[in-house]
Amino acid sequence: MFSRRGHLTLAHNDSSLRTMRWRAEVNKASGVDSEVIGPADIKKLVPFMDTSERARYPILGALYHPPGGIIRHDAVVWGYARAADAMGVHVHQDTELTGIDVEQGRVTGVRTNRGSIATSVVVNCTAGWSTLVANLAGVRLPIQTFPLQAAVTEPVRPFLDTVVVSGTLHVYVSQTDRGELVFGASVDPFASYSTRGTLEFVEGLAGHVLQLMPSLSTLRLLRQWAGLCDMTPDFAPIMGHTEVDGFLVDVGWGTYGFKAGPVAGEAMAECVATGRTPELISAFGLRRFADGSLVGEKGAAAVGH
Amino acid sequence: MILIPCPWCGSRDAGEFAYGGEPTPRPDPRTATREQWRGYLYLRNNVAGWTTERWYHRMGCRRYLTVQRNTVTNEVRQP
Numbered sequence: 001m002f003s004r005r006g007h008l009t010l011a012h013n014d015s016s017l018r019t020m021r022w023r024a025e026v027n028k029a030s031g032v033d034s035e036v037i038g039p040a041d042i043k044k045l046v047p048f049m050d051t052s053e054r055a056r057y058p059i060l061g062a063l064y065h066p067p068g069g070i071i072r073h074d075a076v077v078w079g080y081a082r083a084a085d086a087m088g089v090h091v092h093q094d095t096e097l098t099g100i101d102v103e104q105g106r107v108t109g110v111r112t113n114r115g116s117i118a119t120s121v122v123v124n125c126t127a128g129w130s131t132l133v134a135n136l137a138g139v140r141l142p143i144q145t146f147p148l149q150a151a152v153t154e155p156v157r158p159f160l161d162t163v164v165v166s167g168t169l170h171v172y173v174s175q176t177d178r179g180e181l182v183f184g185a186s187v188d189p190f191a192s193y194s195t196r197g198t199l200e201f202v203e204g205l206a207g208h209v210l211q212l213m214p215s216l217s218t219l220r221l222l223r224q225w226a227g228l229c230d231m232t233p234d235f236a237p238i239m240g241h242t243e244v245d246g247f248l249v250d251v252g253w254g255t256y257g258f259k260a261g262p263v264a265g266e267a268m269a270e271c272v273a274t275g276r277t278p279e280l281i282s283a284f285g286l287r288r289f290a291d292g293s294l295v296g297e298k299g300a301a302a303v304g305h
Numbered sequence: 306m307i308l309i310p311c312p313w314c315g316s317r318d319a320g321e322f323a324y325g326g327e328p329t330p331r332p333d334p335r336t337a338t339r340e341q342w343r344g345y346l347y348l349r350n351n352v353a354g355w356t357t358e359r360w361y362h363r364m365g366c367r368r369y370l371t372v373q374r375n376t377v378t379n380e381v382r383q384p
Contacts, residue, residue: 131351142347144326145376190324193353193377199306200320233347289347290340 001075003177005161007068008042010212012057012168020063027065037064045162048213056211057168068163070174073258100137100247107137107246121272123248128193128228130251137247141238142289143230146187147194148255149201151224153216155179164212171208180222183209187229187255197224229254236295239264239284240277248272249286310383313366325359325369327352353377357384 011017020036027034038061039051051059081091092114099111100122109118124133134141160175170186185205188198202224210217232238232252237260239250250268253260267281277285283295307319327349332341350356355375362368374381 129353132353140344140348141351142349144349144351145353190319191326191351191376192379194379196379290343292339292343 001079002069002071004067004069005163006045007065007163008045008165009063009065010042010059010164010166010168011061011063012059012166014060016168017060020061023063032065033067034063034065036061046160046164046213048159048215049164050212050214070163070176071258076258097133097136100133102137102244102247105243105245107244119246121246121248123250123268123272125250125268127230127251127253130230130249134242134247134249134251137242137244139242139244139247139249139286141249141251141286142233143238143252144191145193146190146229146231146254147192147226148184148187148229149197149205149224149226150182150184151197151202151205152176152180152182152222153219154222156181156219166208166212169208169211171205171212173209173212181216181219187231188226193228195226195228197226231255233289234294234296236297237264237284238286239268239281240271240286242286307379307381309360309362309370309372309381311362311365311368311370313368314362317362317365321362321364323361323363325361327356327358328371 009020009023011020017036024034024036039059041064042049042059042062043051045064049059085091092112096113097110098113100107101109101111107120107122109116110122122137124130124137126133128145131141131143131145156179158175158179160173160181163172163174165172172182172184174182176182183205185201185208188201202221206221230252231254235254235256236252237250237254237256238252241248248268248271250264264281267278270276270278271281283293288294308316309319309322310316311322329345329349332345334342337345353376355373357371357373360370360372362370371384372381373384
C-alpha cells in the first residue's frame, strides 16, 4: 500500500529556497526527517533531472523528505470500505441522494432513488458534489468545483525512485510499481463539473515535465483523466456542524491532501458521537468564513496555489 | 477546445480568456452586515448545469463579457 521512496520539492528561485529551509526547520521541530539539499545531491537521487544552470528555471535546491512516498489511495479507500462493511456498516453503491428532510432546523431523514431512511444525523463527506448535497439541506457552502487533471505514460523500466514536485513549474512526477510515470499539475483555470481531459492541459504538462527531465521527450502518454476538486477560499477543508442541527460536513478537501483523511474521519466520528467539535478540527468549521477567521495553510497540498 | 463567443472578436479559444466566475452583486459596504459582506466575498452557487458567468478577454480586446456555459458539458452559448 505504502511505497517509501523519498520526496523532493524543488526550489527554482531564492524565495522558494527560503521557504524550503523554513519548512525543513518546522518539520524538524515536529520530529519529521526533512532537510534542504543542493543540486549535486538532487542529481544523485534523480540522475535524469536537468540540474544544470542552462535550464529555463534552474534548480537551486530542494526540500528532501526521505520517508515520503506513494500510497495506493484507491486500495486504501476500498480497505476502509471493506473494514466498515465487516463491522456492520451498510455501503449503498449506485444510490443517488434526492433529498434531505429538515424539520424546524433539524435533520429527520434522507430520500434516495431507492427509498427513504429516517435519521437524525447526516454527514456530507462528498467530493465534487458537496455544494449540491448541502443545498438539499438548505446549507450554502463557500465552495467551487474545479477539475484536476493527471496523466500517465507507457510503462518503462524503473529509473525514478523519488517523488518529484515543482511548485514553480506546477508539476509532479513519480513512477509506479508498473513502470508508468504519473504526471499531475494544478487545477484547471475555470470551475467545471466536466471530467474530460483537455489538450491544453497535456501540452502545458509535457512542457513542464521536459524542463525537469528532457530525456523523457520520446515517452508516449498512455491516458489522461480528471477528478473533481472542491475548492474553498482558503484551500482548507470544512469540517464539523452546520446551522442545520444534525447536518454535518467534511468537505472542501480540494487539493489538500489524502493523508489527513483518517484523522479527519476520527474527529468527525467524535463530532457525531458527542455532538461537540473536537479541538483538532475547531479551526476548520463552516462559521470561519462568516467570522472572517480563515485558515492560512496554503502549503499543505503537494502543488501550491 | 472550448470556444468563448466574444462580442468584439468573435469565437476565440478559451485559453485567451481569464475566468471571471459567476457574477456576485456587491452589497453597499456602508449598510451591509458582516454576514452579507462575507457572503458576497465567499459564497457561490457552484451550479451544475447552465450558468451565466463573466470572462475577460485578456489576450484579445481586453474587455469583460458575459457568456452562458453548461458546467457539466462545458458547452458555451451567448446569453
